Amino acid sequence: MCKKKITCPAWAFPMILVLLLLSSFSLSASDKPTGKFEPGSFIIEHVSDAHSWHILTYKEHDVSIPLPVILYDDGKVICFLSSKFEHGHAAYRGYALGFTRETKGKIVKLTGKHAGYSGELHDKEALSESVDIENMPIDFSITKNVVSLFVSIFLMIWIFLYVAKQYKNRPNKAPHGLQSFIEMIIVFVRDEIARPSIGETRYVKYLPYLLTLFFFILLNNLMGLIPFFPGGANLTGNLAVTGILALITFILTLCSSNKGYWKHTFNTPGAPWWLKIPVPLLPTIELVGVLTKPVVLAIRLFANILGGHIIVIGIISLIFIMGQNVAPAAGYGFSIVSIFFYLFMGLLEMIVAFVQSLVFTLLSAMYIGMAREESHEDNHIETEGHSATSLSTEL
Amino acid sequence: MELITPSFGLIFWMLLGFGILFFVLAKFAWPVIIKMLSEREKHIEEQLSAANLVREDMSRLQSEHQRLLVEAKEERDKILADARKLREKLAEETKAKANEEANAIIAEAKQAIHFEKMKAMVEIKNEIANLSIEIAEKVxxxxxSDKTQQETLVSRWMQEVNLN
Structure with a gap:
């Protein structure tokens, strides 16, 4: 219909992927030109949250986007840019980036003789005594992950309002452009996840949440695979994010539970009485099961995405390990191997991105469905849930 | 350690951000999309069943059409056959009539010939009688012409009479 649309050949997408991987390699390659390369801290630094968005290091000069630091301390809100910390080399108004082992990545408050201190942190040994671990400021900073979160939220609102407009403007017409890609997933979530897991007619109420969940996880998984700004943050590989998502699912499960669900939990029909009285063995196990479901949900997504990131950065680190410990030529030579490994991992992570968003959404839908199900249908749903769980643990 | 200790700030922003995202999408995007999707699905289903109905109609019409065509053909054949029969009958009738007429004409002609023949015979007879009378007269x-002969004759007639 629309002839002016740019036609995208089949090889364009893999090509773009390769370009992205190559560009990330060049960025990573310039990361630490001098000094001893420490793969451990390098990897942890890349998958952790940060108060500034590091882009590259050029001639021992860090290029990064400073992000706002927002602290709530002693009833006061303190705001400043993270560039004041000079990548951990300076304190500002008595606050500094944590430099001890247990405060790494956090913002600490300096007390005692260093209270309100602004300036360079010369003697970290001496300063560590004035760090107040008991009384840390509450950190509301717009960190790298928060920026990534905002970008993804903005993108999602933009995409879906646009798609909604397309639907409104083209009623009863074939989907077109972005709409057709989105529709594919929407129909999948509706017909393959929500409807069979929650049940006919009842699924409608939960569909908006499941759709938001699926697209949020998918978009952030994919954005995490893009190696440069505004992608590359490890948002879905962060326990806080997956934990909140799992918590929302848990609350929804509790809110939609019926009497049958709790009867099944505390007084399992069909189980021998001596498993319930005098020692409530089975109810305890069932209750623990109820509580572990969201925990497992959070950890599965977190671990999968974090693991993927760690492997990818580890593969890139191999280049520098080879270059520094064997010979520079070995580093160059190994980079070819690394790129192939990276390509493979990148493609695998693309699959994982889709599979994990599917698994999270599917299990959320199943938990909600189980809480609403009549008790006699519980077994059926549970076996399905177990097969999906085993599938996800394999991945 | 920092990887598995969720930071409070991110939890806060995540709750707020995801809440806003869910609110906005659930209010402005999902209802529209889901409604339009199901409407379109219904529309497609309706159109498909309508198309099926039309197709059935079409096939029914076509079979009817076919039937009409066959009937028309049969009728045409019948009419043609009737016409041929009629023509043959007419031809036969005409032939018979012509024969009859010819026969009648021939019969009439025969009668006329017969009649003419009779007339000619009568005339010939009359002529012959006249001629014989004339010849007899002359004889x-x-x-x-002489007396003796007259007398012999009379005498013979007399004898004859006597004899009778």
């Missing part, structure tokens, strides 16, 4: 006249 008589020639024979009775």
């Amino acid at each position: 008589l006249r020639h024979e009775l």
Whole structure:
């Protein structure tokens, strides 16, 4: 219909992927030109949250986007840019980036003789005594992950309002452009996840949440695979994010539970009485099961995405390990191997991105469905849930 | 350690951000999309069943059409056959009539010929009688010219009469 649309050949997408991987390699390659390369801290630094968005290091000069630091301390809100910390080399108004082992990545408050201190942190040994671990400021900073979160939220609102407009403007017409890609997933979530897991007619109420969940996880998984700004943050590989998502699912499960669900939990029909009285063995196990479901949900997504990131950065680190410990030529030579490994991992992570968003959404839908199900249908749903769980643990 | 200790700030922003995202999408995007999707699905289903109905109609019409065509053909054949029969009958009738007429004409002609023949015979007879009378007259006249002969004759007639 629309002839002016740019036609995208089949090889364009893999090509773009390769370009992205190559560009990330060049960025990573310039990361630490001098000094001893420490793969451990390098990897942890890349998958952790940060108060500034590091882009590259050029001639021992860090290029990064400073992000706002927002602290709530002693009833006061303190705001400043993270560039004041000079990548951990300076304190500002008595606050500094944590430099001890247990405060790494956090913002600490300096007390005692260093209270309100602004300036360079010369003697970290001496300063560590004035760090107040008991009384840390509450950190509301717009960190790298928060920026990534905002970008993804903005993108999602933009995409879906646009798609909604397309639907409104083209009623009863074939989907077109972005709409057709989105529709594919929407129909999948509706017909393959929500409807069979929650049940006919009842699924409608939960569909908006499941759709938001699926697209949020998918978009952030994919954005995490893009190696440069505004992608590359490890948002879905962060326990806080997956934990909140799992918590929302848990609350929804509790809110939609019926009497049958709790009867099944505390007084399992069909189980021998001596498993319930005098020692409530089975109810305890069932209750623990109820509580572990969201925990497992959070950890599965977190671990999968974090693991993927760690492997990818580890593969890139191999280049520098080879270059520094064997010979520079070995580093160059190994980079070819690394790129192939990276390509493979990148493609695998693309699959994982889709599979994990599917698994999270599917299990959320199943938990909600189980809480609403009549008790006699519980077994059926549970076996399905177990097969999906085993599938996800394999991945 | 920092990887598995969720930071409070991120939890806060995540709750707020995801809440806003869910609110906005659930209010402005999902209802529209889901409604339009199901509407379109219903529309497609309706159109498909309508198309099926039309197709059935079409096939029914076509079969009817076919039937009409066959019937028309049969009728045409019948009409043609009737016409041929009629023509043959007419031709036969005409032929018979012509024969009859010819026969009648021939019979009439025969009758006329017969009649003419009879007339000619009668005339010939009359002529012959006249001629014989004339000849007899002449003979008589020639024979009775002398007396003796007249007398012999009379005497013979007399004898004959006597004999009778």
